[in-house]
Amino acid sequence: MIKEIMKDKYASIAFIILVVMYLMILFADFIAPYSKDFSDRNQSYAPPSKIFVIDENGKFSRPYTYNYKREFVPELYQAVYTLDKSHKYYIKPFNRGEEYKFLGLVKTNIHLFGVDKTGRLYLLGTDINGRDVFSRLLFGGRISLTIGFLSLFILFPIGLIYGGISGYFGGWVDNIMMRFAEAVMAIPSFYLLIILAAILPSNMTSTQRFTLIVVILALIGWSGFARVVRGMVLSIKNEEFVSAAKTIGASNLRIILKHILPQTTSYVIIAMTLSVPSYILAESGLSFLGLGIQQPDASWGNMLKEAQEYINILYRPWLLTPGFLIFVAVLSFNLIGDTIRDILDPKGKIRE
């Protein structure tokens, strides 16, 4: 499969981008110069650090940066950041910084790059609390890029079994089960999403909240999927191998799980890759509204929340970076999904 994806020009680029993204979030603690909670209150909304490779004498030098000095200019009613040229901070590879557990196992304080303790290196500026946007993007990606997958692993088994039972038994069972699924589909999904997210109690730990949001995302998507599976099961159950299984005396559950549902595998793979993006979007939308992942945890959606203010989007464009990342991730998933569909279903037989 991967070989065939790599044959397509766009899909191969998308694939590489996603691999890089997932590697980066996996090694986020190591790559990020700061932890997600590191904040310097005196550096709120500091612009991205300027990195110099040519020093004041016009010679090449190791990359270095200056800290920012923050001054309040009364005439402008705002803080202005100027370079404090008194001290050069060289950017060091494998710099010793805050302590963390590498992959959650080994305690260490070595980061891929960084500057000395008194220096500040903000590749993409800082947010309102003076936290490094670049580091938070990496940690936020951990949530934004995995939450959709986790929901899918809850949603697909539910949809498969629900659609399987409904289609296999038919008659009144089918009737009742499908009416219920249609009713869930009749509620505008985003409305349902925000309501479910809003009734979550506010005193939860961030892990609890994360888990419940995964569940909520799964709750809104299973019905459409179950309906398609049911349609497929309806046509599969009249095949000879199903009658054969019945003749041997296989139980209904066994027939559904072992004989019928495996026939839907291609569809499931296609539907899964094509629906990852919509869950990434749903999570970010939810967090953007302040109903999803809460501060101080980072997710690309809640980082974009700050970009809602006019001042921020006009003077602090680095706050928009999470939006670009969501866009790139979703685009890559779409391109790969399309290619996988072409590979598994070249004639376009499977319809959603």
Next chain:
Amino acid sequence: MNIIKYILKRIIQTLPLLFIVSIISFFIIRLSPIDPLAELRLNPSISQETLQKETQRLGLDKPIPVQYAKWASSFVRGDLGVTSSGERVADKLKERIPNTLLLTSIVIFMTWLVGVPLGILGAVFHKSQFDRLLTVLSSIGMAIPSFFFAILLLIFAVKTSLFPVGGLTSFDFDEMSLGGKILDLAKHLVLPVTVLFTISLSGLQRQMRANMLDVMDSEYIKFARAKGLSEWQVIFKHALRNALNPLITLLGFEFAGLLSGAALTEYVFQYPGLGRLILEAVMKSDINLVMASLMMGSIMLVLGNLLADILLIITDPRIRGVGK
């Protein structure tokens, strides 16, 4: 005669659907740990009398099935209760629903106007450079998060001050002439429409292209070509009609997608629609308003699907035939 019978049957089918929807939404909200009258109690301008009336109307002192029955019967009668700020929910909805409908119908109209021809072009010039370009563009359009796109447009609007930001009308709307009013509305609609249009256009173009490719592959198209018809006639007389049918079914889904997508767009642009209403209601945990707007959203969605199905019954004679 047959058509009317099928349409009637289809309309009757929606009633149990709405019934189940109401039960689901009622239980989600009532089983949540939120006190439905908490906000009202905290609001000093709400009299004890109103509170009493609400408690009675919702039957809060009674078991849940009774509460549901009470709520449903008052909903059907059109009494939706009051919001936490004391306004009537029905008035609020009456003010917001037309705005959302206006937004979505403009968007649907425009996407069909542009998306269908682009889909046809993509299929006719299948695998050409042009088709490739359209596919790439539609992938991009589908991948932009609506709220992010809305923010980017906001920057544009603020920087150029070409378009007003927020709301649906300017503050001096009432004093404008009719022409001025229309122009003012249009100016406020440009940005939200652009966001929703871009996103739904991509989906529609892809779908239309896929349908068209499907149809172009069929036997009767080969036959039409063999008969010596011009390519033009093959496409517009034979292929297009069949390729459009699945799209009509999609119209209902598109409407659903727009209602959801519109919520975020409305929020960013401060557009006074149903989506923003439900969002604000959710944030203030204004239960009456949430329940009512959730139900209205569902009803709109069900009606949209119904309309699409009726259109399909009219355009596709096969559907009428199957029931016999």
